[in-house]
Structures are given as C-alpha cells and as structure tokens.
Amino acid sequence: MKERKPIEGISIEKTEKLIKDTLAHFPDKAREKREPHVGANEPSVSSCAVKSNRKVVPGVMSQRGCAYAGAKGVVWGPIRDMIHVSHGPVGCGVYSWGTRRNLMQGIPGVTSFPLDFTSDFQERDIVYGGDIKLEKLIREADELFPLNKGLSVLSECPVGLIGDDINAVAKKMEKELDKFVIPCNCEGFRGVSQSLGHHISNDSIRDHAIGKRKFVEKAGPYDIALIGDYNIGGDVWAAKPILEEIGLNVKSIWTGDGEIEKIAATHSVKLNLIHCYRSMNYMCKVMEEKWDIPWLEYNFFGPTKIEESLRNIAECFDDKIKKNVEKVIKKYRPMMKAVVEEYKPRLDGKTAMLFVGGLRPRHTVGAYEDLGVQITGTGYEFAHQDDYDRTAPEMAKGTLIYDDVSEFELEEYVKELKPDLVGSGIKEKYVFQKAGIPFRQMHSWDYSGPYHGYEGFEIFARDVDMAINSPTWGLVKSPF
Amino acid sequence: MSEAAVVEKVRNVTEHTSEEVEKVKNWINTEEYKEKNFAREALVVNPAHACQPLGAQMVASGFEGSLPFVHGSQGCASYFRSTFTRHFREPSAATCDAMTEDGAVFGGQNNLFEGLENAYSIYKPKMIPVYTTCMPEVIGDDLTAFIRNAKNDGRIPEDLPTPYANTPSFNGTHLHGYDSMIKAVLQNLTTDQKVEDKCTGKLNIIPGFDGNVGNLREYKRICDMMDIPYTMLADISDVFDSGCDGEYKMYPGGTKLEDAADSINAKATISMQKYSTTSTMKWVGREFSGASEILPMPFGIKKTDDLLLKLAELFGKEIPAELKAERARAVDAMTDAHQYIHGKKFAIFGDPDYVIGIVTFLLEMGARPWHVLVSRATKKFQKEMDALLASSMYGEGCTCYVNKDLWHMRSLLMTDPVEGIIGDTHGKWAARDAKIPLFRVGFPIIDRVNLHRTPVVGYNGAISLLSMIANKFLDITDETCEDQWFEMMR
Numbered sequence: 007m008k009e010r011k012p013i014e015g016i017s018i019e020k021t022e023k024l025i026k027d028t029l030a031h032f033p034d035k036a037r038e039k040r041e042p043h044v045g046a047n048e049p050s051v052s053s054c055a056v057k058s059n060r061k062v063v064p065g066v067m068s069q070r071g072c073a074y075a076g077a078k079g080v081v082w083g084p085i086r087d088m089i090h091v092s093h094g095p096v097g098c099g100v101y102s103w104g105t106r107r108n109l110m111q112g113i114p115g116v117t118s119f120p121l122d123f124t125s126d127f128q129e130r131d132i133v134y135g136g137d138i139k140l141e142k143l144i145r146e147a148d149e150l151f152p153l154n155k156g157l158s159v160l161s162e163c164p165v166g167l168i169g170d171d172i173n174a175v176a177k178k179m180e181k182e183l184d185k186f187v188i189p190c191n192c193e194g195f196r197g198v199s200q201s202l203g204h205h206i207s208n209d210s211i212r213d214h215a216i217g218k219r220k221f222v223e224k225a226g227p228y229d230i231a232l233i234g235d236y237n238i239g240g241d242v243w244a245a246k247p248i249l250e251e252i253g254l255n256v257k258s259i260w261t262g263d264g265e266i267e268k269i270a271a272t273h274s275v276k277l278n279l280i281h282c283y284r285s286m287n288y289m290c291k292v293m294e295e296k297w298d299i300p301w302l303e304y305n306f307f308g309p310t311k312i313e314e315s316l317r318n319i320a321e322c323f324d325d326k327i328k329k330n331v332e333k334v335i336k337k338y339r340p341m342m343k344a345v346v347e348e349y350k351p352r353l354d355g356k357t358a359m360l361f362v363g364g365l366r367p368r369h370t371v372g373a374y375e376d377l378g379v380q381i382t383g384t385g386y387e388f389a390h391q392d393d394y395d396r397t398a399p400e401m402a403k404g405t406l407i408y409d410d411v412s413e414f415e416l417e418e419y420v421k422e423l424k425p426d427l428v429g430s431g432i433k434e435k436y437v438f439q440k441a442g443i444p445f446r447q448m449h450s451w452d453y454s455g456p457y458h459g460y461e462g463f464e465i466f467a468r469d470v471d472m473a474i475n476s477p478t479w480g481l482v483k484s485p486f
Numbered sequence: 487m488s489e490a491a492v493v494e495k496v497r498n499v500t501e502h503t504s505e506e507v508e509k510v511k512n513w514i515n516t517e518e519y520k521e522k523n524f525a526r527e528a529l530v531v532n533p534a535h536a537c538q539p540l541g542a543q544m545v546a547s548g549f550e551g552s553l554p555f556v557h558g559s560q561g562c563a564s565y566f567r568s569t570f571t572r573h574f575r576e577p578s579a580a581t582c583d584a585m586t587e588d589g590a591v592f593g594g595q596n597n598l599f600e601g602l603e604n605a606y607s608i609y610k611p612k613m614i615p616v617y618t619t620c621m622p623e624v625i626g627d628d629l630t631a632f633i634r635n636a637k638n639d640g641r642i643p644e645d646l647p648t649p650y651a652n653t654p655s656f657n658g659t660h661l662h663g664y665d666s667m668i669k670a671v672l673q674n675l676t677t678d679q680k681v682e683d684k685c686t687g688k689l690n691i692i693p694g695f696d697g698n699v700g701n702l703r704e705y706k707r708i709c710d711m712m713d714i715p716y717t718m719l720a721d722i723s724d725v726f727d728s729g730c731d732g733e734y735k736m737y738p739g740g741t742k743l744e745d746a747a748d749s750i751n752a753k754a755t756i757s758m759q760k761y762s763t764t765s766t767m768k769w770v771g772r773e774f775s776g777a778s779e780i781l782p783m784p785f786g787i788k789k790t791d792d793l794l795l796k797l798a799e800l801f802g803k804e805i806p807a808e809l810k811a812e813r814a815r816a817v818d819a820m821t822d823a824h825q826y827i828h829g830k831k832f833a834i835f836g837d838p839d840y841v842i843g844i845v846t847f848l849l850e851m852g853a854r855p856w857h858v859l860v861s862r863a864t865k866k867f868q869k870e871m872d873a874l875l876a877s878s879m880y881g882e883g884c885t886c887y888v889n890k891d892l893w894h895m896r897s898l899l900m901t902d903p904v905e906g907i908i909g910d911t912h913g914k915w916a917a918r919d920a921k922i923p924l925f926r927v928g929f930p931i932i933d934r935v936n937l938h939r940t941p942v943v944g945y946n947g948a949i950s951l952l953s954m955i956a957n958k959f960l961d962i963t964d965e966t967c968e969d970q971w972f973e974m975m976r
Contacts, residue, residue, distance in 0.1 A: 036604045062560050062584040064597045065604030072561020095620055095655035096530070096862075097537030101565035103912070105572070105932075114915060116511045117502060121893070121915070126530040127656040132624060143528035150523060150531075153502055153510050163559055164656060167590060167624040194559040195586050195621050220496045267499040413579070414608050417734070433567050436577045442732040482732045 009049050010402035013357070013380050016423075018404040021046035025406070028418040032066075039063045043409040047401045054394035058386070058409040061198045066412035069361070069433055070387050072194030074098055076203020078160045079106050080285055080364075081211075082190065084236045084261040085269065086110035086118040087155040089147050091125065093140060093172065094162025098194070099124035107450045108236045109243075110263045117153050132164055137175050144179045144187060155266050156186025158210075166193035176214075186266055188214040199388035199410070200363070201284065208288035211269065216289070217296075219270035221257060228255045228323065229275045233290060233301070234282030234365070237262025239455020244462045245306050249279070252316065252330040254323075260286055273297045277322050279304050281458075284364040284386075284393055305365075306458040307466070308373030309342035338460045346376060349467040352475055354378030356426040359419070361385050361411055361434065362448045368397040370429070370448065373457075377467055382423045385411050387431075413437065426474050442482040444473040520897035524890075531893035534835050534861040534912055537655035538663030540566050541695050541762065542617035543580055545667035548720030550740040551612030553605055554580035557598055557629065557650075558619025573697055573930035574726040574938060579736055581605045585621055594622050595632045602633075602648075603641040609736065612743055613675075614642070616650035617667055623654035647743065649674035659862045661762040661837060664695040668720050669766040675743060676750035676773070684751045685775060689716040689801065692766065694759025694783075694839060697929030699727040700941035701783075705758065708794070708944060711809055714801050717745040717752065727939060752776050754800045758783055758943075759839040761867065784943045785843030785951075786850045787817060793944075809945075816945035819952055820851060826956040828852035831904035835859040835895060835913060836928040838867045842874060843943070844908050844927060847951060849878040856884050857898045863888040892916055906955060923958050927951070 025044045029037045042057035062068040071079070074092075079102050082090050092099030103122035112118025125136055125143050144157055157179075159172050176189035190210045192203045230249065235242050242262040249256055257275050258268035272278075278290050278301040290301035302322060304315035313335050320331040356379045360367050367384040374381055383406035386393055397407065406419055413434070420428060420438060428438045429448040438445045446452050446469060454469050456462040513519050539556060543566045546554035556563040563582035570578035583601030585594045598616075605614060616629065629650045637644050651666035689709060693702050702723040709716040724739025749755070754777040755770050757763040763780065771778045777800055784790040791813070794805050831854045834844050838860050845855040858871055868888045875881030887894065892912060899907070899920035907917050910928040917924035931937050941947040960976045 031608060033603055033607050035600070036608075061586060062582075063604060064583040064601030065555075065581050065606075066608060067579065067581045067605075068560060068584065069564065070560050071564045072559050075561050075564070095537055096533055096535060096659075097540065097562070097565065097655045100533060100536045101569055103532075105568065113507065113511055115514060115893075115896075115919070117507055122532050124530045124533065125528065126533060129654075129657050132656050139528045146526040146529040150514075150519075150526065150529070153506065155500075163619070163621045164624045167621065194561040195590055198586065200561075218496060219499050222498050265499075271499050412608075432571050433564065433578070436571060436575060437734050440577065440728065440730050440732075440734040442730070482730055484731065 010400075013382060013402045013405065016382060016402065016404045018046040018048070021404050021406050024419065024422050028415055031414065036063050036066060040066070040412070040415070044411070044415070045407050047398055047403060047405045047407050049399050049401060049403055051398065052395070053391070054398040054407065056394050056407045056409050058394055059198060059201065059388070059390045062410060063412070067414065068410055068412055069431060070199045070410060072200065073192045073196040073203035073206060074160060074162055074194045075102065076200030076285070076388075077190050077192035077207045078102050080200060080236065081204055081207035081261055082158045082160060084108035084110065085158075085264045085266050086112050086120075087153075087265050088186070089119050089123050089151055089154045089157045091123045091140075091143065091147070091157060091159050092162060093125050093136065093159050094165050095127045096124055098162045106236070107238050107453070107455070108262055109240050110237065115151065119151065119154065123147060127164060132168055135168060135170050136165065137170050137172070140170075140172060140175045141179060144175070144183070148183050148185075154185070156188065158188045158190055160190050161193050163194045166191060166195070186215060186270070201388040201390065204285035205288055208286065208292075211289055212292050215266065215270040216293070217270070217273050219267045221268075221271050221274060225274045226255055227276060228253055228327070229257050230254050230277045230279055231258045231260060231272045231275045232256055233260045233278050233280040234286035235259060235262050235458065236282070238449075239451040239453075239457065241456040241458035241462065244456035244459035245281075248306070248312070248316070248334065248459050251334050252320070253327050254319075260289070273299070275299060277302060279319065281306065281369075282364040283396070284389060305369045305372065306462070307370045308376040308463050309338070309346075309460070310376050311369070311372040312460065312463075341460060342463065345464045345467050349471045350378045352471055356380075356474060357382045357423070358427040358429055359383040359406075359423060359425040360428075360448065361387070361408065361416060361430040363387050364389075366448055368393070368400045371400045373463060373466055374470070376463070377470060379427070379470065382406065382425055383408065383419055385409055427470065442479060444476070444479060446470065446473050515900040517901050520901050523894060523897045530891050532912065532915070533891045534859070534909065535659040535837070536569070537660060538653035538658055538666070539617050539619055539655065540569060541660035541663030541665070542615070542651055542653045542667035543570070544695060544722060545664055545671060545720045546580070546615035546617065547578065547725050548722040548740050549613055549615075549671065549746060550742045551737045552740060553609050553611035553614050555601065555605060555614045555616045556580060556582040556619060557594060557601075557616050557627070558582070558585055558621045560584040562619040569930060570726065572932040574699070575935070576726045576728060577734070577736075578726070579609070581609070590621060590625055593625060594627050595635065598632045599636050599639060599641050602636050606642045606646065611737070613647040613649070615667060615671055616648060617653045617663065618651075620655045623652060623656075647674050661695050664762045665765050668692065668763065669769055672719065672746065672749065672766070673769070675747045679747045680750045680773075680775065685753055686748055686751050687715060688752045689714050689797070690749045690752045690755035690774075691716055691718045692720065692755065692757040692759075692763050693718065694757060694762040695837065695929070696759070697931070698938050698940075698942060699723045700939045701943045701947070704941040704944045704947060708809070709797070711806055712794070712797055712801070712803050714797060714803060717741060717749050719746060719749060750774050754778065756781055756796070761838040761863070782846070783839050783843035784947075786847035786948050787813065787820070787945070788850065789843065789846055790944050790948070812945040816948045819949045823952055823956045824852060826959055827952070829854065830906060830959070831856040833857040833859070833895060833899060833904045833907045833922075835861070835892065835907075835909040838863050840928050842871065845871070845874055847948060849874075849880050851952070852880055854880050854884060856902070856904045857895065858884065858886040859890055859895050859898075860888050861891045896920070905959070923962065925955055925958065
C-alpha cells in the first residue's frame with residue numbers, strides 16, 4: 007500500500023511530546039499503564055507499537071462497555087427473529103434497548119423482536135438462583151411470541167456470580183420448545199471490554215447454531231455470507247444490493263437484520279465477506295477450519311475503498327463476477343464523482359480525529375480522504391493488536407494512535423491537534439460540541455445513515471459537510 | 487452415529503407463511519392475548535423503570551465539582567453516562583473502577599484504591615460520590631471499610647467528601663438509588679454542621695429524580711418571585727443544561743458544597759417527589775433544624791396552588807401579584823382549551839410522582855386517565871392513585887396497574903383504546919402499534935429535542951402540557967379528516 011502523504015504540522019516528535027505532556031497529568035502508576043497504549047504512527051512497520059486489549063485503568067474515565075454490551079448490543083441483538091433475554095437485573099436490558107440503531111425488518115412483536123425482554127432479577131433471585139425463573143420465562147416468551155425462531159439468553163453480572171447454570175436450562179428448553187435456545191455467558195465483568203462479549207457470542211454461535219440448519223435451495227457457486235455488518239442506520243440495505251448487483255448471492259447476514267436459521271446454515275456458502283473483523287473474525291476462522299470456507303475482509307466506506315474491495319472480491323470468483331464488478335464500478339463512478347465535486351470544495355484540507363469501535367477507526371479513513379479530509383488521530387475502544395496492525399498503514403506518519411483513550415486524554419489531544427471534526431461516540435459528543443468543535447457520532451451515524459456502499463457515501467459526505475460547515479458554529483462566540 | 491445420520495438431523499431453514507403471520511399479528515391485539523399476557527409471572531417485556539445506580543448518578547452529578555464514581559463493572563458506568571447524555575444531549579462525566587473477574591474473586595478494594603487515586607488526581611473533583619453496581623453487591627464488598635482504607639492509605643485526601651451508597655440493581659429502581667445517594671451526600675456534607683439556634687432562613691428544595699431541567703428552573707423562579715432564599719440540592723439544572731460558549735467545563739454547575747453543608751440549618755426542606763426521597767425525607771425530618779415537607783409534583787393548577795400556599799406559610803410571605811397573574815393566565819388557557827381535552831381518555835405511564843402529577847392535571851381538565859401504569863411501585867402508591875382517581879368523577883372507570891410493563895400496556899391499548907398516551911420515549915412502540923399519539927413527558931426522552939428544557943410543572947408547565955396535547959389532537963383532525971370536514975377554524 008502506498009504510504010499516506012504527510013500531514014502539515016504533524017511529526018513523530020511533536021506527537022510524542024503531546025503524549026508525554028498529556029500523560030504527565032497522571033499519577034505514576036496510571037501513566038505507566040497508559041503509555042504503551044498511545045503512540046505516533048509509523049506506517050512502515052509490520053506491527054503497530056500501540057498496545058491494546060488490556061484492562062481499563064481504574065478511575066480514568068474510559069469509554070468502554072462490557073461483555074454483555076458486546077453480546078447483546080453487538081452480536082445477538084441485531085438478529086431480528088429471536089427473542090434476546092437480558093437475564094439478570096432490569097438495567098442492562100433497558101439501557102441497551104433500541105440504543106444501537108441496528109435496524110430490522112419484520113413486524114415488531116410478531117416476526118421481529120426489537121423489544122426489551124428481561125428476567126428483572128430481584129433480591130430473592132440472587133439468593134435462591136434464577137434458573138427456575140428463566141425456565142418459566144422462556145416458556146412464557148415462546149407462548150406470547152410464538153413466531154420467534156429461537157431465544158438467546160444473555161447473562162448479566164449476578165448470574166455468573168451466584169453460580170446459575172443457564173446452559174442446563176437452555177439445553178432443557180431447546181428440547182422442549184424444539185427451537186434454538188442459546189445460552190451466552192457474557193457477564194459484564196468478563197474480560198476487559200465489549201470485545202470478549204463478541205468472542206463469547208461467536209463461541210455460542212459455534213456451539214449452538216452453526217451447522218444445525220441447511221438452505222432448502224441448492225448451493226450455488228456465488229453463495230456468500232455477509233459477516234460483521236450490523237445494519238446500523240440501514241448499512242446492510244446499502245451494502246447487500248451492491249453484492250447482488252455484481253452477481254453474488256447473499257445467503258445470510260451476520261447479524262444486522264439477520265435471521266438465526268440462515269445464520270445456522272451459513273456453513274454451505276462459498277465465501278465469507280467480513281466487514282467488522284474485530285467482532286466476527288472468530289466465526290470466520292471456525293468456518294474456514296471446519297468447512298473450508300475462505301473469508302475476505304472488505305471495506306464499503308467511500309468510493310476508493312469500495313472499488314478496491316469489489317476488485318478483491320472479484321478475485322475470488324470467475325470472469326463473470328470480474329466483469330460485473332467492472333460494470334458496477336463504471337456505473338457508480340459518475341454518481342460518486344458528483345458527490346465528491348459537490349462536497350470536496352468545502353472540505354478539502356480539513357482534518358478529523360476518530361475514536362470509535364470495531365472497524366471504523368481504520369475503515370472510514372478512506373471515505374474522509376475521498377472528500378479531502380485527513381485523519382490526524384485515530385483509535386479504538388476495544389481493539390486488539392491485529393486491528394492496530396491493520397490501522398498503521400492507513401494513517402499518515404506521525405499521526406496519533408490511541409487505544410482505550412480516556413476522556414481527559416482525548417480532550418487534550420483534540421485541544422492540541424485542533425481537528426475540524428471529531429468522530430466518536432455519544433459520551434464524547436457534547437464534550438467537544440461545547441468547545442465549539444464539530445462532531446459526528448460514528449457508532450450510530452448520529453441518527454443518520456446508511457454510510458455503507460455507494461448510497462451511504464452520499465449521505466456520509468452530506469453529514470460531514472453539514473457538521474463542519476453548519477452556520478451554528480459561527481454563533482458560539484458571543485460578541486459581549 | 488454415522489455422518490449421514492448426523493447430516494439428516496440438520497433441518498431446513500423455514501419461513502413463516504403469510505397466514506401464520508397474519509394470524510399472530512391479529513391475535514396479539516385480542517382480549518384473549520391480553521389475558522395470557524397479564525398472566526405471565528417471570529417474563530418482563532419493555533419495563534418502564536431502570537436500576538438504582540442510574541438514580542444515584544443523577545444525584546452525584548448535581549453538586550459543584552462532584553465526580554460520580556461507579557464501584558463495579560465499567561459497562562454499567564458507560565450505560566449510565568450514555569443514558570443521561572442521550573436524554574439531555576449534554577456531557578455526563580462519571581468514572582468507574584472497572585472491576586473485572588479478579589475483582590469478583592478478591593473483592594474490589596484494589597480497584598477502588600486505584601480508581602479513586604486516578605480520578606482525584608486527573609479530574610480534580612471537590613467531591614467523589616461512590617455508588618455500586620450489581621457485582622460488588624453480590625460479592626459483598628464493604629464500601630465503608632474500603633473508602634476508609636483508601637483515605638488511610640493516602641490515595642485521596644482525608645478531607646475529600648466521599649459519600650457512598652449501596653445501590654444494588656436487583657432491588658428497587660432508579661428512584662431508590664436517587665434516595666440512597668442524596669441521603670448519603672447530605673449525611674456526609676452536613677456532619678457536624680448543625681449549629682444550635684442557627685437558621686439560615688433558607689429553603690432546601692430536593693427536586694427528586696426529574697429529567698426535566700425546566701422544572702428545576704421553574705421551582706427556582708417561583709422562589710425568586712416569592713423572595714425566598716433557597717438551596718436546591720442535587721441541582722442538575724446547570725450540569726445537564728449548560729451553554730455552548732466554546733469552552734467545555736467538566737463541572738458546569740450544581741449545588742455548592744458549602745450550601746449543601748449548611749442545608750441542615752435551613753428554615754425548611756421540601757421534597758418535590760415522594761417516591762424518590764422517602765428515606766431521605768425521614769432522615770431530614772429527624773436531623774434537620776427546620777420544617778420538612780414532601781409535596782406532590784406541582785402539575786396543574788391546584789397542586790401549584792398548594793406549593794405556593796405551603797411556601798407562603800413556611801416563610802410568612804405573600805404570594806406576589808405576578809404569580810397570581812400567572813395562575814389566572816394558566817386557568818384562562820385551560821378554560822379556553824378545555825373542549826379539546828374534556829372527556830378524552832389517556833394512558834399514562836412512568837415514575838410514580840410524575841404519574842400522580844399528570845393524572846392530577848388530566849382530572850383538572852376533565853380528561854380521563856383511563857390506564858395508569860407504573861412498572862415498579864408499592865401498594866402504597868396503588869392506594870394513593872386509587873384515591874386520586876376516586877376523588878373526581880372523571881376518574882371513574884379508570885384503572886391503575888402497578889408492576890406491569892409496557893407490553894402489558896400494549897394489550898390495554900389494543901383492547902381498550904385511548905386517545906392519547908403520556909410517558910417517556912419507551913412508549914413509542916406501543917403508541918405506534920395502537921396508532922395513538924404519545925406525549926413525551928418523563929425520562930428518558932431520546933427521540934425528540936429540547937423537551938427536557940420546557941417545564942411541565944407550575945402554572946407555565948400546565949400551559950405547555952395543555953398546548954402540546956390540544957394542538958396535537960387538532961393536527962390529527964386536520965391531517966386525517968375528509969375534505970368536507972376540513973375547516974379554517976378549530
């Protein structure tokens with residue numbers, strides 16, 4: 007990959023000084039813990055020096071969530087035809103109800119279940135255990151929502167601590183109901199972030215779902231699965247049509263607007279295309295080992311990356327697909343050119359800083375660049391080393407890379423680098439907007455979207471322009 | 487088993503037929519379904535309440551220089567912050583000691599030590615209120631000892647206020663967390679502050695768990711108009727409604743700690759919510775010098791009258807002419823618009839004190855609070871609501887449901903429809919299914935802008951509520967009537 011052109015005013019020395027000055031405010035032990043997690047980018051090295059996937063430093067105000075959040079919010083929640091039970095006290099289910107924007111088709115309460123199902127644990131459940139209640143709850147849920155295709159049981163902190171056996175209950179109920187009842191031991195105290203929740207959820211799909219169903223129609227040479235697209239703001243609905251247009255047959259989606267039986271039948275596809283590597287690479291590897299299904303990472307943010315990805319995908323198939331890909335690229339170029347021509351004049355030369363989740367801190371870089379916006383800093387809430395290794399080449403030399411950045415650090419970094427836009431989450435949003443810095447939520451697309459695919463780029467470009475160039479920012483400074 | 491036999495066990499992917507879907511779609515709207523739905527014992531679907539530490543965090547955010555501190559899993563802290571930020575569209579700072587599996591085994595003292603030390607030196611708070619998530623509650627962490635030890639160990643200064651509350655999520659709701667935390671903060675800050683025969687002459691106002699900062703500002707405005715000096719305790723109005731002036735302030739407001747400390751010597755203390763301050767007000771009644779009163783939230787005219795009369799009585803003040811004029815204007819608005827609301831049936835859900843207030847207002851308008859639902863409440867509340875409904879002819883036939891959730895409410899709306907629903911954003915699914923407008927009042931409101939800034943209490947609040955409801959009904963008439971019924975005037 008060609009190295010990014012240097013960004014004016016950014017150098018390794020300056021960035022390292024910024025890091026040092028910022029962490030100087032921390033007590034010794036916290037500083038020592040945080041130092042390895044921040045660095046100046048060195049695009050040419052094979053392994054990014056920034057360390058990741060370690061415990062949050064207590065008290066620093068991390069933005070991370072927990073394993074339950076990774077399981078309920080990310081992997082399981084988007085599967086539309088299952089009942090997802092937040093097993094434990096009432097809060098977790100309430101806070102994660104409808105707050106991720108994983109849109110789904112279906113009739114709510116009939117064929118899709120964007121509701122909050124919980125066992126609402128009380129003190130007596132902690133004392134006597136919740137297994138009997140869970141069993142009863144599953145029966146009640148199945149009776150009241152008979153068209154569900156299965157249930158997932160997502161355990162909250164107390165469940166693991168009191169030694170309940172949700173796996174035994176799930177096994178019993180799966181037999182009784184004759185449909186999927188999948189336990190997921192994703193208590194919030196497990197692991198160091200959402201990430202372990204993804205992994206545990208992948209494992210429960212491996213242990214309880216994959217291989218247990220088959221498609222009625224015969225397998226074809228162009229059958230693929232779309233992995234790690236959660237349909238935030240309708241992303242799946244912008245990405246899937248492109249894959250279909252190039253002649254591929256999308257058999258299942260993991261898990262945005264997904265269906266459990268199709269997910270369980272995915273082992274018959276020819277290729278797994280994975281967007282969010284962090285949250286779903288585990289199952290891609292399982293399917294590769296067990297069923298010889300190759301997998302390929304792709305990136306559908308912005309025309310440059312879309313074209314690059316489509317050509318990579320084409321390489322996995324015959325000439326028919328290759329031809330289709332070129333046709334599709336040609337077809338959408340004028341549309342993309344028009345988008346760039348409209349927005350780039352107002353955005354060229356601007357800079358942005360990102361701090362997001364699974365794939366966006368690297369995957370969206372190209373889309374910004376298509377609009378002339380350069381990224382001066384990026385980082386992940388819950389990434390691992392392999393994510394950072396994939397990030398380094400996407401960023402210019404000397405740019406700032408931060409892992410699990412605390413509120414204090416991010417504020418200091420932004421103050422110094424003065425980006426024209428910060429793209430991060432809801433907890434960070436108003437901190438920067440109060441300071442007069444344009445901001446877009448990049449987990450939820452700030453209630454906009456889709457951002458994936460050709461259709462999504464147009465919306466992304468409009469939103470970035472709107473954020474940076476809103477006349478409201480001109481009113482922040484009072485004349486008196 | 488041979489491989490072939492295993493393969494045979496793999497079942498086909500199935501699709502529901504459109505007949506099946508149609509059947510269930512209709513069935514879930516029936517009386518028969520409602521009965522099944524109301525018979526469930528274990529499953530909760532779409533509850534309208536949250537957990538204790540959320541309420542504790544609201545209190546912990548409401549003091550000057552105060553940094554809320556969650557002892558437990560970091561995911562909880564992120565959920566609470568996100569919840570407040572989504573509702574207020576404001577930053578919501580809170581930190582956490584990020585307990586993980588080893589914490590579950592060895593207890594959370596080390597996390598708390600490190601967390602307090604880092605939080606104090608990085609964010610320089612004047613106070614760190616500590617409250618718990620499920621995890622330390624289940625394993626039995628001893629906060630009293632841990633915080634004492636942290637100070638003895640020099641992690642934080644001895645004189646840094648560190649009030650703390652046990653707020654297990656498997657007990658009570660966000661309202662109990664609010665209660666425990668505000669009591670803990672006041673106990674901490676007022677220790678040794680009581681001075682014999684001293685009276686500050688001030689009024690303490692405890693707003694309760696109220697996501698409407700406009701309400702808090704309205705209470706303060708009323709006090710100003712009546713020339714009553716006051717201290718609002720856990721005052722989130724500037725914290726969660728701060729301006730955008732180009733500078734982020736981590737601590738943009740809140741009750742001054744010295745005012746909170748001196749609150750024990752006040753002339754009187756009033757709580758604006760009964761159910762989120764029950765144990766606090768018992769304690770205040772025992773320990774504080776002045777009078778203490780729990781008042782209902784002043785929704786509508788009469789409850790606002792009661793508030794003003796009570797303040798006048800406690801402070802020996804006249805009710806000023808401007809407030810009398812405000813009252814008259816509100817009554818004028820209500821008489822002008824009564825025809826658009828009179829006799830209309832409503833479903834109301836939310837926190838007990840809010841629900842009592844809204845029902846009071848509806849009864850004043852001659853509307854019928856047909857279904858009243860609180861998803862976690864006591865028998866005492868049920869009795870209070872029953873008595874309120876019985877106090878008016880418009881309450882006749884109306885029913886109060888406690889410990890029922892919003893999926894129960896959906897059944898009620900489908901089998902026994904109403905014309906309007908009043909509650910928070912979580913009601914939008916049921917409202918959409920039933921094709922009944924939802925008037926967003928309460929917490930959280932995460933799908934509309936600025937509603938948390940417009941007061942729903944006091945005389946002005948009555949006008950706002952009334953306008954919101956009546957105008958929506960008129961919009962619906964204009965949007966849905968046939969051409970021959972479309973008119974210039976309404």
